[in-house]
Amino acid sequence: MMPTEDISRKTFPVVTVTLTPAVDLSFRVDTMTPGTLHRVKDSRQDPGGKGINVAKVLHGLGVPVLASGLxxxxxGAWIQAQLKAQGISCDFLPCDGETRINVKITDAEGRLTEFNAEALASSAEELARLAERCFDRVDTGGWVALCGQLPPGAPSDWYAEMIQEARRRGIHTVLDTSQAALAAGIQARPDIVKPNLMELQNWSDRLLDSEAAIQRAARAMVEDAGVLSVVVSRGPDGLLVVSRDATYQVRVPTVPVQSSVGAGDAVVAGLLSGHYWRWSWTDTMRWAAALGTAAVMQAGTRVPPLNQIQSLLSSITVHREEDAG
Ligand SMILES: Nc1ncnc2c1ncn2[C@@H]1O[C@H](COP(=O)(O)OP(=O)(O)O)[C@@H](O)[C@H]1O
Ligand SMILES: O=P(O)(O)OC[C@H]1O[C@](O)(COP(=O)(O)O)[C@@H](O)[C@@H]1O
Structure with missing residues (x-):
């Protein structure tokens, strides 16, 4: 019998945190019409939740990663069994109740309709234990990816506290969340924030109906809050990346869409892998966009194959727009 890996002492260059995991149930239908019967063409079930998806993609790329969470x-047991079967190291704390199912329906035009159920509540003790275990397992100089909404019961500044503690320990952070957790989290100045357009719009409390408005909102995150880099994912319009001294537009090709679930998580994995390999920021942005675009070409949240990611790279453009300073 193969000895089982003892991960209790091992540290990792990347630890993902998922407080609100889900079983993602993905359906493909021709058209979505409320109030009618839909015959499902394909269905699949994946371990889901933003940090879990990030860990799956990083593992697929060969970046050592620990998926942690509640x-x-x-x-919850099924999710961990699936991750372990794929060879992904995990460290989830058990919590009371049954993990949610999120339903994702993609129509023939690639449009996604999502039903995300309420996540399990967590207690202050569980959150404190998780924080401690997460920091025990990340390399100094490594990254913690704080991904997804906060569960009922968690204070809205939980990610902000994690980001501050990470900085004290010399650990980098990427934040991918929404609503109050995003507003509080960016005040703690994570290294990278990855909102999608809707999350940026909610944060800025303005209608982002023009290129200039989107750029102003992203720049405000950098200048008002002090975030190092804001990577705005814009679906088929690629990425807008704003840092202190520059703004970049990353344009992606038109591709056939199987499911856009987890595309943003693939972008986060792309950013983390570029940092892990010490690539230039331009190469990292291009790679992250390629991962997002390759992800939409897969059913459910299947990890995109390397050759598909690589074949997209040449059709992705990175354009530096301006120097802000
Ligand atoms: N229809 C699409 N065609 C090509 N690429 C896409 C499409 N939708 C998403 N992507 C890629 O995936 C990335 C993340 O997508 P997005 O939908 O913005 O993220 P999120 O899942 O966080 O909402 C985009 O930046 C882009 O690279
Ligand atoms: O924590 P939330 O905001 O409910 O999101 C959970 C959902 O997000 C996902 O991670 C997908 O995220 P993205 O499409 O934004 O990359 C699903 O796997 C999961 O069902």
Whole structure:
């Protein structure tokens, strides 16, 4: 019998945190019409939740990663069993209750309709234990990816506290969340924030109906809050990347869409892998956009194959727009 890996002492260059995991149930239908019967063409079930998706992609790329978080019930056990079967190291604390199911429906035009159920509540003790275990397992100089909404019961500044503690320990952070957790989290100045357009719009409390408005909102995140880099994912319009001294537009090709679930998580994995390999920022942005675009070409949240990611790179453009300073 193969000895099982003892991960209790091992540290990793990247640890992902998923407080709100889910079993993602993905359906493909021709058209979505409320109030009618839909015959499902394809269906699949994936371990889901933003940090879990980031870990799956990083592992697929060969970047050592630990998926951590909270998971409850038989679905929580299923998620961990699936990750372990794929060879992904995980460290989830058990919590009371049954992990949610999120339903994702993609129509023939690639449009996604999502039903995300309420996540399990977590207690202050569980969150404190998780924070401690997460920091025990990340390399100094490594990265913690704080991904997804906060569960009921968590204070809205939980990510902000994690970011501050990470900085004290010499650990970098990437934040991918929404609503109050995003507003509080950016005040703690993570290294990277990855909002999608809707999350940026909610944060800025303005209609982002022009290129100039989108850029102003992203720049405000950098200048008002002090975030180092804001990477705005814009679906088929690629990425807008704003840092202190520059703004970049990353344009992606038109591709056939199987499912856009997890595309943003693939972008986060792309940013982390570029940092892990010490690539230039331009190469990292191009790679992250290629991962997002390759992800939409897969059913559910299947990890895109390397050759597909590589074949997209030449059709992705990175354009530096301006020097702000
Ligand atoms: N229809 C699409 N065609 C090509 N690439 C896409 C498409 N939708 C998303 N992507 C890629 O995936 C990335 C993340 O997508 P987005 O939908 O903005 O993220 P999120 O899942 O966070 O909402 C985009 O920046 C882009 O690279
Ligand atoms: O924590 P939230 O905001 O409910 O999101 C959870 C969902 O996000 C996902 O991670 C997908 O995220 P993205 O499409 O934004 O990359 C799903 O796997 C999961 O069902």
């Amino acid at each position: 998971a409850g019930g038989s679905r």
